[in-house]
Structure formats: structure tokens, C-alpha cells
Amino acid sequence: MFSKSLDRCYNIAKLRERAQKRMPAAMFHYIDGAAGDEWTMRQNTSAFDRWELVPHFLVDVSEIDMRTKVFGQEISMPFFCSPTAMSRLFHHHGETGVARAAHRAGTLYSLSSISTESIEEAAAATEGPKVFQVYVFKDRGLNREFIQRCKDSGYAALALTVDVPIAGNRERDLVTGMTIPPKLTAATLFNFAMHPRWVWNYFTHKPIELANVRDRISGDVTTLVSFFNDQLDRTVSWDDAEWMIKEWGGPFAIKGIMCADDARRAAEVGATAVVISNHGGRQLDTSPAPIEILPEVVDAVGGKLEIILEGGVRRGVHVMKALALGATVCAAGRPYLFGLGAGGEAGVDRALEILKTDIERDMRLLGCRNVSEIDASRVREIPR
Numbered sequence: 001m002f003s004k005s006l007d008r009c010y011n012i013a014k015l016r017e018r019a020q021k022r023m024p025a026a027m028f029h030y031i032d033g034a035a036g037d038e039w040t041m042r043q044n045t046s047a048f049d050r051w052e053l054v055p056h057f058l059v060d061v062s063e064i065d066m067r068t069k070v071f072g073q074e075i076s077m078p079f080f081c082s083p084t085a086m087s088r089l090f091h092h093h094g095e096t097g098v099a100r101a102a103h104r105a106g107t108l109y110s111l112s113s114i115s116t117e118s119i120e121e122a123a124a125a126t127e128g129p130k131v132f133q134v135y136v137f138k139d140r141g142l143n144r145e146f147i148q149r150c151k152d153s154g155y156a157a158l159a160l161t162v163d164v165p166i167a168g169n170r171e172r173d174l175v176t177g178m179t180i181p182p183k184l185t186a187a188t189l190f191n192f193a194m195h196p197r198w199v200w201n202y203f204t205h206k207p208i209e210l211a212n213v214r215d216r217i218s219g220d221v222t223t224l225v226s227f228f229n230d231q232l233d234r235t236v237s238w239d240d241a242e243w244m245i246k247e248w249g250g251p252f253a254i255k256g257i258m259c260a261d262d263a264r265r266a267a268e269v270g271a272t273a274v275v276i277s278n279h280g281g282r283q284l285d286t287s288p289a290p291i292e293i294l295p296e297v298v299d300a301v302g303g304k305l306e307i308i309l310e311g312g313v314r315r316g317v318h319v320m321k322a323l324a325l326g327a328t329v330c331a332a333g334r335p336y337l338f339g340l341g342a343g344g345e346a347g348v349d350r351a352l353e354i355l356k357t358d359i360e361r362d363m364r365l366l367g368c369r370n371v372s373e374i375d376a377s378r379v380r381e382i383p384r
């Protein structure tokens with residue numbers, strides 16, 4: 001049972017509206033915004049319209065099995081939570097709240113390198129399977145440390161994000177004056193004053209910090225741009241990915257793959273999965289939508305690697321199209337972050353319930369009793 005207002009959020013767009021009302025502008029636009037003109041972010045969802053779904057009828061769909069497997073873990077639906085930075089900025093329930101909600105929904109949670117709760121805190125919050133997302137810091141000792149800490153804490157997989165050699169051009173953050181931690185200035189004071197509940201929670205809970213690296217970084221980390229540009233290592237190469245895959249020795253994804261060549265390379269260096277992703281349009285604006293790249297990646301590495309489609313997934317029909325085109329599973333960040341901003345942990349529960357209910361309904365309407373039946377026969381490209 002959800003509160004009446006969360007109940008009334010019957011889709012992700014409605015959760016987004018509610019999140020906007022409940023969060024200060026800097027926090028909302030940090031989630032909602034993207035790079036440059038935000039063309040890629042819009043395209044991520046609208047490119048799904050290139051395909052239509054083809055239902056098959058007179059199939060007994062009284063029982064639906066939505067379970068699937070990724071990273072060696074069985075999950076309750078073909079969708080999981082992507083890694084996102086600094087969740088406690090949006091609601092004090094933070095990363096551990098999202099991890100608990102993901103576990104309740106029977107799916108995976110991915111923790112960002114730059115989370116506000118640590119690898120160990122997320123592990124202790126729930127027994128649900130977790131992925132740790134790795135950024136390679138200039139302090140290379142941190143990489144070894146991350147791997148060891150994830151092994152000690154029982155993480156199921158690692159995902160190396162490769163699409164942040166530098167920070168993307170996120171202009172909304174410049175407009176709102178987004179800093180880490182948030183600063184009350186003359187310009188932002190009025191907006192913060194309009195959100196007293198958020199301000200109260202912010203000041204009455206533990207301070208915002210980059211929990212995984214709290215004692216290890218120095219220099220300017222007050223904005224995302226300065227953080228990415230000062231702390232992350234731009235020399236990272238395929239050799240480093242290969243080293244990390246060997247050192248980890250378990251399920252490993254390269255996150256941010258946007259072409260067949262890089263997907264092949266990921267297979268060659270020993271990855272077990274690729275995440276087709278443009279970071280939700282937050283890095284290189286005008287890069288293509290993941291769903292457009294999916295067919296060529298499936299041709300290149302389908303059957304060899306797990307293929308995770310991530311970017312713009314907001315409805316069950318998006319998941320249907322991605323699976324029909326050959327993806328193993330889908331993931332997203334903004335839908336559950338809107339839930340978090342809209343209502344904390346209960347809002348994340350609601351976001352995941354919306355997606356799960358949608359996926360189940362669409363499988364029935366499509367005539368698919370299990371995930372493997374969502375195949376190429378169920379999708380057709382609209383002639384251009």
C-alpha cells in the first residue's frame with residue numbers, strides 16, 4: 001500500500017512531476033538534466049518509436065514468468081537499477097533505501113563509485129544482489145581497494161563505466177548552481193525555502209559525502225565537473241579493463257558501449273556483459289540512442305556476452321522492444337530516482353512496481369508467457 005499521492009502516480013512521468021515539486025531545483029535538475037541541448041536524452045526514449053510491437057493471440061497467458069538471469073543472478077523481471085551518483089542528495093533514504101526497494105522488487109541494485117553511502121553500508125542494508133560501478137580514479141590504489149572491498153562485501157558483479165573521460169556539459173547544473181554538498185546562497189535561498197521538508201531532512205541526517213572515497217581524495221570536488229576532471233583518470237585503456245576483469249574474476253560489464261567494435265573488444269578482453277548506454281544523454285550530446293545501437297551490438301556479440309540496454313526505458317513496451325531486438329535485460333536510473341525524490345524508499349518501491357506491472361501486462365498483451373518468448377517475431381521496424 002502506498003500513500004494516496006504515490007498511488008496517484010500511475011506512471012514514471014507522474015513520479016517525475018511529484019519529484020519536481022518535492023525537491024529543490026538544483027537536485028531535481030541534476031537528475032532530470034543532460035548534456036548540451038539534451039538531444040540525446042530526448043532521443044533515448046523517442047527512438048523506441050522506430051519499432052512497433054506485434055502481438056500473437058490465442059495463447060494461454062494465465063501464468064506469466066517474468067524471471068530472467070543476468071550476472072549469474074536470477075531476477076524477478078527483465079529490469080534492474082542502474083548506478084547513479086549521490087542518492088542522499090535527493091532523499092535521506094539514499095542508496096540503502098534504493099537497494100532495499102530493489103531487493104523487495106526482486107531485482108539487482110547497482111551502487112555508484114560516487115555514492116553517498118559506502119560499498120559496505122549498501123551491502124549491510126540488504127541481502128539482495130548488487131553490482132558495483134567502477135570509475136577509475138587517478139589514485140590507482142583505489143581500484144585495487146574497490147575490488148577487494150566488493151569481494152569482501154559479496155557483490156555479484158562489477159561494471160566499469162567508460163564514457164566519462166571528462167565531465168559532460170551539463171548546463172542545467174550551471175543555471176541552478178549545483179554544488180557538492182549543496183550551498184545555501186542568496187540565489188538559491190528562496191528555492192530551498194520553498195522545500196522546507198527537504199531542507200529539514202538534509203540538516204537532520206548525516207552529512208553528504210562521497211562515502212567510498214571519503215579519506216582518499218583531495219582537491220576541488222565541489223562540482224561534478226571539477227570532481228570528474230580532477231579525480232578520474234583519462235588514460236584508462238582496454239589494457240586497464242583487461243587487468244580489472246582478471247583481478248575481479250567474476251561477472252563484469254563494460255558500461256557505456258555505443259558501437260559494435262567496442263562490444264567486440266569487450267568480449268576479447270574477457271567481459272561477460274556490455275551495457276549499451278550513453279549515460280542517459282549526460283555525456284556526449286547527439287550520440288545515438290542505445291536502442292538504435294542494439295541491433296548491431298547483438299550481431300557482433302549476441303550469444304557471447306549479456307547485453308544490457310540502458311537509456312530512456314520508461315514503460316513496459318520499451319522493455320518488450322529491447323528484448324525482442326536481442327537485449328538480455330534493461331536498466332534505468334532516472335525512473336527510480338524520480339521515485340526517491342517523490343517519496344523516499346516508498347517512492348522507489350512505487351517506481352519499480354509501475355515498471356513491473358507494466359512489463360507483466362505487456363507480456364500478456366504480446367502473447368509471451370516467459371522472457372525467452374519475447375523474440376524477433378514480436379517486433380517490426382516501421383518503414384522510414
Ligand SMILES: Cc1cc2nc3c(=O)[nH]c(=O)nc-3n(C[C@H](O)[C@H](O)[C@H](O)COP(=O)(O)O)c2cc1C
Nearest residue numbers: 031082083084085112161279280311312332333334
Ligand atoms: C542523477 C544521475 C546520476 C548518475 N550517476 C552515474 C554514476 O555515478 N555512474 C554511472 O556509471 N552512471 C551514472 N548515471 C547514468 C546511469 O547509470 C544511466 O546510464 C542513465 O541513468 C540511463 O538513463 P535513464 O535513467 O534516463 O534511462 C547517472 C544518471 C543520473 C540520472
